[in-house]
Structures are given as structure tokens and as C-alpha cells.
Amino acid sequence: MMFKIRIHFLGLIFLFGSCTSSSTKSVESKSDSLYIKEGDSLALATFDTLRISLQRAIAKNGFDGAVSYCNVQALSLTNVYKSDVVSIERVSTQFRNHGNAPDSLEREVLKRLAAVQKSELVRISENEVHYFKPIIIQPMCLACHGDPQKDIQPAVLQTISKLYPDDKAIGYKEGDLRGAWHIIFRNNSQPTTTL
Ligand code: HEC
Structure with a gap:
């Protein structure tokens, strides 16, 4: 394999609010x-954006209405923090929306994440770094991704089968790998940690 792959175990501690990086290193x-x-x-910021919007939609129109809301809004909400140099996607082998189907690198990483749920950094070149973070099923996800008989x-x-006739995103249990965040840093983009 040509990719130089580094695997990282991540703790649960995230650092926010500090904007300390102003160097011009490559x-x-x-x-x-x-x-x-x-x-x-x-x-995490993108997940919060999605979660808060979803919870609002559920409160207003129930789970049913929230599915239609997701259908229209999920992609643009996922792109809230996108920029010229950073892209953010959610990918899954069992995708609901075809737009979230994995490419070959994503498939390869998702296979490893399914075996061990830990994040990965993949350096493709000097100007292209990919970060993958597992997306895990929580209790609140089951209403739309759980067992079709009971959840x-x-x-x-x-509504799901009307909007997504070949939906693959059901049958999950709490703790299952649902997919991954795939964040791509391009063109010498500086991590700035401004969130
Ligand atoms: C109200 C129903 C609903 C709930 C609750 C819900 N989802 Fe989804 N989810 C959807 C819909 C609808 C889509 C497809 C969105 C689109 O068309 O872009 C989706 C898509 C996704 C995707 C993108 C991959 C794909 O299959 O297209 C991921 C990842 C995902 N959901 C994870 C979660 C997680 C994790 C939770 C719980 C924290 C959750 N979802 C809760 C309805 C829901």
C-alpha cells in the first residue's frame, strides 16, 4: 500500500477555544x-450542529418529519465548517444517501474501523492529509437507524423507504460503528483549532 498510515488511539479529551497555532510550517x-x-x-462541532438541528426538527415535527428534514438539510449542515482547504464528510458502507457511499480509501479505512473503533490519520502527500473518526450509534440514533421491528x-x-428506496442504514444497535467522519486537509491548510 502506498499510503503512509498512522493509527492513533484517542482519549476522550478534546481541547477547544484556544487559537494558538500561527506558525507557517509546512x-x-x-x-x-x-x-x-x-x-x-x-x-464534534459538525456533530453538534447536526444533533441540535435534528433535535429541533424532532421536537417540531416528530421523527417522521425529522427524516424529511434530514433528507433536505443533512448535507448542507455537514458542510457548515467546510472551507477552501478543509472538507468534511460522513461516509458509511451501509449508507442511506448515495452521496455518503465510500470511495476506495474510505472503504479500506472503514473496514479497519469496523474491527477496531479508533481514529486514523492518513498522509497522502505533503498537501493532503486525511483524518477519519468513527461514528458510533447512540440510543438517540435508533429511532431512525435501529431495528425496524422494535426501534x-x-x-x-x-418515510425512510419512500425517500431512500434502497436504504442500507437500519438494523444497528447501540455501540455499533455507523460510519466515519472523513476530514481532508489540503494545500498546506494550517490546523488552527479555532472552534
Ligand atoms: C430522525 C431520524 C434520524 C435520526 C434520529 C438519526 N439519523 Fe442519521 N440519518 C437520517 C437520515 C434521513 C439520513 C440521510 C441524510 C441524507 O440524505 O443526507 C441519515 C444519515 C446518516 C449518516 C450518513 C451516512 C448515510 O447513511 O447516508 C450517518 C453517519 C448518520 N445518519 C448517523 C447517525 C447517528 C450517529 C445518529 C445518532 C446520533 C443518527 N444518525 C440519528 C435520519 C436520522
């Missing part, structure tokens, strides 16, 4: 930990 010399810190911040209400299931 990507090559930047330490993995800066990318990991930035990647974690971006993933998902029939009306919700109906």
Missing part, C-alpha cells in the same frame, strides 16, 4: 497531533 512538518486536534474539533416507528420506516 504540512510535512506539522505534527499528527495538530491534525487530530483539529479533526476532532471539526467532527423504528412504522410511519418513520415508511
